[in-house]
Amino acid sequence: MSKLFLVGTGPGAIDWLTPHARNAIGEATDIVGYGLYLEMLAPLVADKQHHTLPLGAEVGRARVALNLAANGNVTALLSSGDIGIYAMATLVFELLNEPEEPGFNSAWLDVEIEVIPGISAMQAASSRVGAMLGHDFCTISLSDLLTPWQTIEQRIHAAGQGDFVVSFYNPVSKKRDWQLNHARDILLTYRPASTPVVLGRQLTRDDEHVRIITLGELDAKDVDMFTLVSVGNRETRCVTTPQQQWAYTPRGYAAKLEGAQ
Amino acid sequence: MSKLFLVGTGPGAIDWLTPHARNAIGEATDIVGYGLYLEMLAPLVADKQHHTLPLGAEVGRARVALNLAANGNVTALLSSGDIGIYAMATLVFELLNEPEEPGFNSAWLDVEIEVIPGISAMQAASSRVGAMLGHDFCTISLSDLLTPWQTIEQRIHAAGQGDFVVSFYNPVSKKRDWQLNHARDILLTYRPASTPVVLGRQLTRDDEHVRIITLGELDAKDVDMFTLVSVGNRETRCVTTPQQQWAYTPRGYAAKLEGAQ
Structure with a gap:
């Protein structure tokens, strides 16, 4: 299975994360996120492969997540707040819609994507x-x-x-x-x-x-x-x-x- | 303790409810809500006193919740979605700010209130x-x-x-x-x-x-x-x-x- 979860983890405290989001993180073998946010979720992501990129490298993070999923790793791309609001989700779909861009990988189109919202700031x-x-x-x-x-x-x-x-x-x-x-x-x-x-x-x-x-x-x-x-x-x-x-x-x-x- | 939780329960599915919200419902002895929403949360509210009012009786529901809490019952007032967005939370504060309104109870002012957001539609x-x-x-x-x-x-x-x-x-x-x-x-x-x-x-x-x-x-x-x-x-x-x-x-x-x- 080629699966990518786009998960909003809420404003910070771990009990503001829905079970829906927690289950998706649980299913994933690979976690892509910004280092600081991952620290706050440490108990949930301890046994996963981490792929951290610095704040600002948003497009790179979206590409890494799509490539991991396309290679068959169940992957969760995380943003704090709601991943659909001023966050990473839209970037993933922008990449899917730009087949002429360097780095586009047609295997991305076969990835099953699920977007999971979180509480926004x-x-x-x-x-x-x-x-x-x-x-x-x-x-x-x-x-x-x-x-x-x-x-x-x-x-x-x-x-x-x-x-x-x-x-x-x-x-x-x-x-x-x-x-x-x-x-x-x-x-x-x-x-x-x-x-x-x-x-x-x-x-x-x-x-x-x-x-x-x-x-x-x-x-x-x-x-x-x-x-x-x-x-x-x-x-x-x-x-x-x-x-x-x-x-x-x-x-x-x-x-x-x-x-x- | 005189406590009122205003809880947003998310769009419907129980795994979209944050643990933060679930814990508040767990603490409450009395639940105030609209009948249909309570049915969806049945496993969480089975052992509580229910105070259901029909859809449309919003002001009545807010008053019932404030009165219950003022009388010492740990109370949770529930709305689906985010209780802060087009929902019951603002009504509670409107009531607190209208001391001239019939039915105002000065004991409401001593109720400890906590607002807990949920995922909105x-x-x-x-x-x-x-x-x-x-x-x-x-x-x-x-x-x-x-x-x-x-x-x-x-x-x-x-x-x-x-x-x-x-x-x-x-x-x-x-x-x-x-x-x-x-x-x-x-x-x-x-x-x-x-x-x-x-x-x-x-x-x-x-x-x-x-x-x-x-x-x-x-x-x-x-x-x-x-x-x-x-x-x-x-x-x-x-x-x-x-x-x-x-x-x-x-x-x-x-x-x-x-x-x-």
Whole structure:
């Protein structure tokens, strides 16, 4: 059998991994991933062949996984979060659809592929503060490596016009530090400075740190590449209980509770 | 202890439920949910007190859960999918923030609340066909019960302008049948009729049925309330292998594979 599992392993903690994903990893003899993520899954992958490539070598990792599977090894390609959201799954299908590219191997087409989703960072961040994603939302990657900044900017405007809750993936990196503040300034033309914002860093991991701030306070200097940023819409509210401060986005506009029955 | 777990149970199949969620259900003595979902989780909830309310009685269900927890019962309020996405979690925080509403109970404020996300339908649908959500996307509920249609329409236009992949939740119901075709017509002014669309019905359940069609073919008569509809963006592509037809949204615009290294 020629089989490739594309597995999302969730934000980090091993009990956020579904049994569906765990079983796929269990079946595999060969694991392809980024070294750091594999360390967190050590108990599950100890007896497997590991094929680690550095962060950034995404295309290489997808090719290695396809080649292993095409050679008859049951293979699991892992990404943290949901492998279908800003992650490795789409790269595998891009490779399958590029027969003219150097390195294309027609045996890839016979590999049986199964994609297994995981909990994405925006879901973990939203759950830690309550229900930021309670109504219509969007996700925008601020990485302009593969998407022109003009396209990203247009998308932030669209998110503002549509009053979507916005989750920013890849908000900053070592080489990119100005995009997040630019995005904030665009959103401030559509929603008030008091709009709740969630910063979720290293979610579900030992050094998890989650904060609710306001859109006016959002600054790239407080955000790193391990942080998920979610900006509320015009209806997002905070409520403070003796336990903690919560943020939630109601299910509608000026909804009366009675009307929801 | 006064504890309330808000638990997302995933799209249906029990092995898509994280251990994190399963442990919370295990701790609870009292389970509040919609009857049909509880049946699917029967092995996990057999020895618990069940408090089932019909579909539609969402506010009542949130109140029952808060009251049970305030009375000292460790309680789990369940929603299928992700309880934070178009589901019960936000209602609980709306109730906590409405002290003037009839039925408000100040003991609710002392309840320790933990929100536990689950895999949402859009993630399941995307994974079944490959990687529809591989780049920026949004979700829009087509229910105009709590959101005016004008607001929803504006949001569909924004999704078109921003070229987001769009997942429609609540695409139709017994009483609502025209909104989906209207939404399709709006999106057709921004993207071609050949744009791939995924219809995912009863995902992960015995009668699961997933199809890839085109935006031009999308028709509300082929969709019911158990169906998730995801519409690709202008870059979403299909690739057919001997195994099946796949749909994926590349990570960028006119991205060269080499550039991704």
